[in-house]
Amino acid sequence: MEPDPRPPLFTHRMRIRYAECDQQGVVFNAHYLAFYDVAMVELWRARLGGYAAMVAAGADYMIAETHLHYVAGARFDEQLEIDVRVGRIGTSSLVLEPTFRVGDRVCVHGAVRHVFVVPGGRSRPIPDDVRALVEPHAPPAA
Amino acid sequence: MEPDPRPPLFTHRMRIRYAECDQQGVVFNAHYLAFYDVAMVELWRARLGGYAAMVAAGADYMIAETHLHYVAGARFDEQLEIDVRVGRIGTSSLVLEPTFRVGDRVCVHGAVRHVFVVPGGRSRPIPDDVRALVEPHAPPAA
Amino acid sequence: MEPDPRPPLFTHRMRIRYAECDQQGVVFNAHYLAFYDVAMVELWRARLGGYAAMVAAGADYMIAETHLHYVAGARFDEQLEIDVRVGRIGTSSLVLEPTFRVGDRVCVHGAVRHVFVVPGGRSRPIPDDVRALVEPHAPPAA
Amino acid sequence: MEPDPRPPLFTHRMRIRYAECDQQGVVFNAHYLAFYDVAMVELWRARLGGYAAMVAAGADYMIAETHLHYVAGARFDEQLEIDVRVGRIGTSSLVLEPTFRVGDRVCVHGAVRHVFVVPGGRSRPIPDDVRALVEPHAPPAA
Numbered sequence: 001m002e003p004d005p006r007p008p009l010f011t012h013r014m015r016i017r018y019a020e021c022d023q024q025g026v027v028f029n030a031h032y033l034a035f036y037d038v039a040m041v042e043l044w045r046a047r048l049g050g051y052a053a054m055v056a057a058g059a060d061y062m063i064a065e066t067h068l069h070y071v072a073g074a075r076f077d078e079q080l081e082i083d084v085r086v087g088r089i090g091t092s093s094l095v096l097e098p099t100f101r102v103g104d105r106v107c108v109h110g111a112v113r114h115v116f117v118v119p120g121g122r123s124r125p126i127p128d129d130v131r132a133l134v135e136p137h138a139p140p141a142a
Numbered sequence: 143m144e145p146d147p148r149p150p151l152f153t154h155r156m157r158i159r160y161a162e163c164d165q166q167g168v169v170f171n172a173h174y175l176a177f178y179d180v181a182m183v184e185l186w187r188a189r190l191g192g193y194a195a196m197v198a199a200g201a202d203y204m205i206a207e208t209h210l211h212y213v214a215g216a217r218f219d220e221q222l223e224i225d226v227r228v229g230r231i232g233t234s235s236l237v238l239e240p241t242f243r244v245g246d247r248v249c250v251h252g253a254v255r256h257v258f259v260v261p262g263g264r265s266r267p268i269p270d271d272v273r274a275l276v277e278p279h280a281p282p283a284a
Numbered sequence: 285m286e287p288d289p290r291p292p293l294f295t296h297r298m299r300i301r302y303a304e305c306d307q308q309g310v311v312f313n314a315h316y317l318a319f320y321d322v323a324m325v326e327l328w329r330a331r332l333g334g335y336a337a338m339v340a341a342g343a344d345y346m347i348a349e350t351h352l353h354y355v356a357g358a359r360f361d362e363q364l365e366i367d368v369r370v371g372r373i374g375t376s377s378l379v380l381e382p383t384f385r386v387g388d389r390v391c392v393h394g395a396v397r398h399v400f401v402v403p404g405g406r407s408r409p410i411p412d413d414v415r416a417l418v419e420p421h422a423p424p425a426a
Numbered sequence: 427m428e429p430d431p432r433p434p435l436f437t438h439r440m441r442i443r444y445a446e447c448d449q450q451g452v453v454f455n456a457h458y459l460a461f462y463d464v465a466m467v468e469l470w471r472a473r474l475g476g477y478a479a480m481v482a483a484g485a486d487y488m489i490a491e492t493h494l495h496y497v498a499g500a501r502f503d504e505q506l507e508i509d510v511r512v513g514r515i516g517t518s519s520l521v522l523e524p525t526f527r528v529g530d531r532v533c534v535h536g537a538v539r540h541v542f543v544v545p546g547g548r549s550r551p552i553p554d555d556v557r558a559l560v561e562p563h564a565p566p567a568a
């Protein structure tokens with residue numbers, strides 16, 4: 001994998017738990033999606049006033065698609081850093097591109113497509129503050 | 143541990159998943175409580191008309207206390223059998239005693255105290271059908 | 285999603301556990317990858333002599349890529365059926381395409397790319413028995 | 427529960443993840459044991475040179491018994507604090523008493539019995555540095 005040269009929009013650091021590693025000594029593949037969820041909560045807290053505030057203001061998101069490439073295993077007690085970059089921005093959908101790494105070692109990278117919805121309901125446009133945050137970080141048009 | 147000579151009220155069989163084993167090759171200790179929850183759902187289905195029916199009829203239970211002894215590790219792909227025996231029966235509380243074993247090898251045994259409640263609310267007596275099921279299996283008075 | 289008209293190579297049925305559902309009442313997205321792992325173990329047991337036998341014979345696989353589309357939520361106590369179809373077959377890599385459904389309701393579908401390796405080591409060709417099983421189920425050439 | 431008046435030996439703070447909460451909106455009971463494991467790793471790092479160093483020096487521990495009382499639910503995104511106090515100290519066994527709380531609200535409290543072993547082998551005395559750490563915090567003799 002070519003490292004993505006763009007600086008990340010956000011980086012979350014977390015430590016790998018013992019129970020997250022399987023008998024081969026590496027993080028079981030499903031857990032990276034749970035880690036991504038943690039990183040999103042922290043992105044919202046740090047840059048968008050918190051996830052609960054967005055829901056209270058009438059917007060939520062669903063995960064519509066996840067696509068991960070597994071390159072190397074992260075291990076117990078390692079510090080995992082999750083870089084989040086911005087992918088394609090649509091009307092109600094937003095692709096974010098996480099890279100999970102331990103120092104310079106990329107473990108997993110991929111893309112997650114979110115669709116914004118009215119809480120419990122149908123799709124709606126990306127909230128203005130979210131759009132204002134991500135648009136300057138969108139990839140250059142092809 | 144002396145094997146409990148009483149026949150179990152119920153036995154649930156399940157297979158250990160790869161992701162439930164840690165890097166020592168055995169089931170991580172927390173998962174036995176999740177396995178117990180699965181066994182309860184199956185006990186309710188097999189003998190009490192199902193968990194959802196009990197809630198619809200105005201009763202639910204909370205887990206108030208768990209006490210587990212870890213004797214031996216269960217491993218990936220082994221068939222785990224969860225025997226459930228009856229412990230102390232109170233007015234609104236019921237102790238059940240699970241033994242988790244692979245064949246004759248006891249892995250974990252213990253006791254779980256449930257308190258019956260009005261769904262979302264305060265404690266209430268054990269429902270009649272639950273009491274009728276467990277009383278004949280109660281341990282002999284000391 | 286257009287339903288895939290090909291009959292699946294294999295179907296595994298499992299019941300959704302309470303602890304796998306989040307506070308929106310549906311299975312948390314990461315768990316589908318854990319369910320897929322369970323289905324693979326059962327596919328190997330049913331059709332290929334078991335996963336342990338393959339490892340003993342000098343072959344293992346790594347998950348290299350996962351791609352899931354989330355269409356609808358599966359709920360507590362529902363019977364989930366995981367249909368596995370065959371995608372692109374390479375020299376050492378094999379794509380399988382799981383569909384997770386409850387009856388006719390498709391919840392999640394996607395693709396998982398496996399790379400066969402010498403246990404603990406480098407990539408190797410797909411074992412003969414695996415190839416013999418999947419080739420008749422490969423998608424028609426484009 | 428009477429709050430334990432002794433100051434804790436150690437406190438670990440962590441944030442509740444979305445995927446750890448069930449459809450009643452509270453942490454599923456099994457996860458507290460996983461949280462305890464995280465707190466132990468951090469206790470070892472902060473006060474005993476790290477878990478890996480202990481293993482390298484010829485000592486490990488097994489969880490032999492867990493006993494938890496569930497008092498109130500912790501919720502998504504709350505800051506959980508895990509206070510660890512010292513219980514009975516034996517030759518090779520050590521009881522620690524965790525209290526899981528959100529601010530002043532006690533959620534879960536209990537006791538965990540560890541048995542020290544030669545890595546992969548039989549029981550051995552508590553390592554000297556562990557004993558030196560915990561003995562001054564032992565409960566007063568009855």
